[in-house]
Amino acid sequence: MKGRAEVRVMLKDTVSDPQGETLQRSLVSKGYDVSRVRAGKFLQLELTGYSREDIVARLEEICSDILSNPVIEDYEYDLEEVLE
Amino acid sequence: MKGRAEVRVMLKDTVSDPQGETLQRSLVSKGYDVSRVRAGKFLQLELTGYSREDIVARLEEICSDILSNPVIEDYEYDLEEVLE
Amino acid sequence: MKFGIVVFPGSNCDRDCFWATSNILGHPSEFIWHGDDRDLSSFDILILPGGFSYGDYLRPGAIAALSPLMERVRGFAGSGGLVLGICNGFHVLLEMGLLPGAMLPNRNLKFICRDVNIRVENASTPFTSKLAEGQVISLPIAHGLGNYYLDQQELKVLNREKRIVLRYCDEEGNIVDEANHNGSVENIAGVINPAGNVFGLMPHPERAMEALVGPQREDGRAFFASMLDVFKERGVLDAGKET
Amino acid sequence: MLEKKLKALGLTGGEYDTICSYLGREPNELEMALFGVMWSEHCSYKSSRDQLKKLPQDGPQVVQGPGENAGAVDIGDGYVAVLKIESHNHPSAIEPYQGAATGVGGIVRDIFTMGARPIAILNSLRFGSLEEKKTRQLFTRVVKGIGDYGNCIGVPTVGGEVFFSTSYRENPLVNAMCVGIARKDMLVRARAQRGESTVMVVGARTGRDGIQGASFASCELTQNSSDDRPAVQVGDPFMEKLLLEACLELREKDLVEGVQDLGAAGLTSAASEVASRSGLGMEIDVEKVPLRDENMSAMEIMLSESQERMLVIPREGCEVEVVETFLRWGLDAAVIGQTTEGSDLIVREGKTIKGQVPVDSLVDKAPRYTRSAQGTGKKQEQIKVAEPGDIGEVFRKILASPNLASKRWVYEQYDHMVGVNTVWGPGIGAALLRVPGTKRGLAMTTDGNGRYCFLDPYVGGIIAVMEAARNLVSMGARPLAVTDCLNFGSPEKPHIYWQFKEVLRGMALACQKLNTPIVSGNVSFYNETGGQAIFPTPVVGMIGLLEDINQHLVPGFQEENLAIILLGETFDEMGGSEYLAFIEGREEGKPPQVDIAREMAAQEAVMEAFELGMLENIQDLSEGGLALALAEMTFTAGMGAQVELTGKLPPHVQLFSESQSRFLLTCSEGNLKQVMDFLREKDIPTQHLGWSGGDSLRIKGVLDVPVKEMETIWTNAMANQLGY
Ligand SMILES: Nc1ncnc2c1ncn2[C@@H]1O[C@H](COP(=O)(O)OP(=O)(O)O)[C@@H](O)[C@H]1O
Ligand SMILES: [Mg+2]
Helix, strand or coil: CEEEEEEEEEECCCCCCCCHHHHHHHHEEEEEEEECCCCEEEEEEECCCCCCHHHHHHHHHHHHHHHHHCCCEEEEEEEEEECC | CEEEEEEEECCCCCCCCHHHHHHHHHHHHHHCEEEEEEEEEEEEEEEECHHHHHHHHHHHHHHHHCCHHHHHHHHEEEEEEEEC | CCCCEEECCCCCCCCHHHHHHHCCCCCCCCEECCCCCCCCCCCCCEEEECCCCCCCCCCCCCCHHCCCCHHHHHHHHCCEEEEEECCCHHHHHHHHHCCCCEECCCCCCEEEEEEEEEEECCCCCCCCCCCEEEECEEEEEEEECCCCCCHHHHHHHHHHCCCCEEEEECCCCCCHHHHHHCCCCCCCCCEECCCEEEEEEECCCCHHHCCCCCCCCCCCHHHHHHHHHHHHHCCCCCCCCCC | CCCHHHHCCCCCCHHHHHHHHHHCCCCCCCHHHHHHHHHHHHHHHCCCCCHHHHCCCCCEEEEECEEECCEEEEEEECCEEEEEEEEEEHHHHHCCHHHHHHHHHHHHHHHHHCCEEEEEEEEEEEECCCCCCHHHHHHHHHHHHHHHHHHCCCCCCEEEEECCCCCCCCCCEEEEEEEEEHHHEEEEEECCCCCEEEEEEECEEEECCCHHHHHCCCCCCCCCCHHHHHCCCCHHHHHHHHHHHHHHHHHHHEEEEEEECCCHHHHHHCCCHHHHHHHCCEEEEECCCECCCCCCCCCHHCCCCCCCCEEEECCCHHHHHHHHHHHCCCEEEEEEEEEEECEEEEEECCCCEEEEEHHHCCCCCCCCCCCCCCCCCCCCCCCCCCCCCCCHHHHHHCCCCCCCCCCHHCCCCCCCCCCCCCCCCCCCCCEEEEEECCEEEEEEEEEHHHHHHHCHHHHHHHHHHHHHHHHCCCCCCEEEEEEEEEEEECCCCHHHHHHHHHHHHHHHHHHHHHCCCCCEEECCCCCEEEECCCCCEEEEEEEEECCHHHHCCCCCCCCCCCCCEEEECCCCHHHHHHHHHHHCCCCCCCCCCCCCCHHHHHHHHHHHHHHHCCCCCEEEECCCCHHHHHHHHHHHHCEEEEEECCCCCHHHHHHHCCCCEEEEEECCHHHHHHHHHHHHHCCEEECCCCEEECEEECCCCEEEEEEHHHHHHHHHHHHHHHHH
């Protein structure tokens, strides 16, 4: 099966986010009523495996070992099948 | 109304994505069957406005003027109401 | 006494480290390609140099930490070998979990290259024995992600175990916010592992080896001299040759 | 129909007829596109070539003059310095971060293509007023783009300049220079040595990005430029670093005949220029080019300007080893064709020939134009500036002028130390690097005052060169060679072309007198929007040699009681000055004049005094005049000075006039008489102004400002405008 995953990697709530904070301040200074910004990463992956379970297992590995750093980040993803 | 938006900013398809390509190659070298990776940004915003329409209008501005670079990037977002 | 300098594809301080250990200090030094799965027992000290190991795409050090050689490095560290991670090398050690914590973007979101003051917090490590506790030294920094993060719990542990080795300070040695160039928690510039043989720091000692280049002072030499001392004590190195 | 097509390709009807006569038939679409890019101003230098020939290009030190990817000059001990400067103005106007980043990538490739290891990057920037938000954003992104790229590949960015004037509001200038070192006997040329040499492409895969970038750079920016611009290229510094190391390894192992980077006009330009230099033909099979995007046509593949790609011609029998070397660096090398004994560039798609044109018709026989030149005929007036009410106030104010204030905000974002050769990085007149493997030092700088050139292009051209030389001399280095980037408006306008010719005339004369040949360079025309051209802006990148790096001086007052000497004569020359622009808001008047003989004598005398070991400091005087030079000398060690203005001109003129050919020197009290005698003997006007010491700059009867206060104003001015 071939799947397309969308992975979102976010800083944990307890970790301060210099990028998000800077963005928030600059949005406020431009007149927007924005109370909080958190910056993260968004990744789209196309990957192949024997089955959905197989792909999910690999995706979990990829997300936890490479795409995110568990000390500071959490991740979540959606996976959909690509029909060819 | 107060809303929480999730914004995804992606490089346009025609623009090369060195980060995604480097990731893809290294995932393959680690034995994962990944055929394509595209890297982007993920942002969570909390913002307040008179109404949903009002927030959407501001969000559009923020996304196109500040969060993304229209020359090379596209964006999309989801917005949900925050009940306080 | 042999230095091994690990080369990742985007390392760019590897040659500078080699210059320091080989040309300046006169010790046998060898580059070790990250992709080689080779035995490291012939080396006494490993250096993970600065640079942008994989362009620092995704996160600095993230992809490098998975290189084939890194399991060997882990083994080398596990059996007590000295491992020094400088800048991007520090990132790699963090990503491998050999050192605690993680790096966030500098709080001003800019790359910062300047000479900074550093206070030595622990001078009884194999990397800092030639320095004195409380001593203020000058070293260059050059990084975009050096904002060291650690949660409160672990921070307590590190403080208790004296594993915070270096802090950013002002000229007089005060640990003040204005001297915290990148926003690191508690001004931390370098930390060591519990066993005391794996050390990571953001500043570049290899750039402070000669008065001619870099800062006028040669404060970087003390780190190398300290490491060499370990081997002198062990009798590996003949005493005349340490600097 | 045809007319429309030609317009899109930037070709004229006359040029089309020439193409037909070269081919003996009408070109097909692909062939027309090849001519379109190769005959663009950017690639063909059709408006500038004849003029550029007037620049001195030869000298005993020249190992490689213009015509290759970069110039090379002998620096002794068997080494050459390789240097080149290039503009990335249009791309940076459209996408500042990527435009600037890929500009750095391109210039660095030019250097390692030659088999030289890049040791330094410099950048020369011109922007509109920082008062404008748009400029602040552009500028911030450009600086970040330059920094991120250079930092990642590990080449220190050691110097440059920044100048703000509304003239650059719509057309910022982003010029990047790179210097490398190679063994003299190991230089690589971009040519093949025989027919049937294999041609490989290596590095990034080819995509649709930047198609027609060369043509884009060859026309004026318009309101619609954001719509018809080529797809923006995204830089990949990591890939560049891999290419750099791999190419240098190939050179080290002597595995290549020739290397050419793919820049403007991509494969088309790389293939035809290599073929042309080699006196050979070349066949390229576009089916063999590794692609990033699907379904690319032969034309798109030939024109793509995807970054971080190289054309590599292995030595006979070394093909496999070349591929293996690249593989180890994680790079794919693909064989895409070969050289031929013929004289045509042949583009194939598998078996089908898609286009075939004589190489010389693309390169050597590209059109040349002698554009008509017409000066304005207007003589600039000598400007008299009224004495300011409070000169101390004015002095404090001007310290914060973005053009004079510290550029620390910029260069702290650049790693200027990596490589451990940086003896003096950014922040002083010129950068000074140790030449690895020798005891010599290489000093380098970029200079060029567009405002002077606007007011008097001939004099401005001379000053650009002389100021660069003065910056090197202030590091104790003897000027050696020049690379230049010529940024102008549309050459089709007679007054612009006149500016171009005049600037060149001035530069040529100055370079000839200094014996600093121009060994490489770049021309960027069409820097205009809505008919409004930028100031004519030559950027002179100059390198010089310091025989013994251990003899280098330390800038600024390091000790008390050093004698401060002003060398050279100050005239009432406030026209074109920063004082006039910043304090009075006028960019006008007759700019400072240069007497070339006096200038040369001054530089030579300073060099000799330095070489005799009589001096403690050398500081050149430029924008901001004596006032700024004195102030800057107090900053390095936080040490003040007491001086007295002994000239006859009013104090504000003595302090802020930008008269040329001047230096500030210091020496120990014991050496003072000797230095003064030495200079007088050479008939050089000299004044002993005073002494270093104290914690303020005291100019007797004129002003007294604490060093701390000056330094705070000067250091923080840019950050105050741009954010920390
Ligand atoms: N864009 C830049 N990048 C790096 N360094 C810069 C830049 N602009 C200015 N500098 C540095 O700031 C110092 C002052 O520049 P400038 O005023 O042009 O010097 P000078 O007038 O002596 O030529 C120089 O050392 C120069 O290299
Ligand atoms: Mg200058």
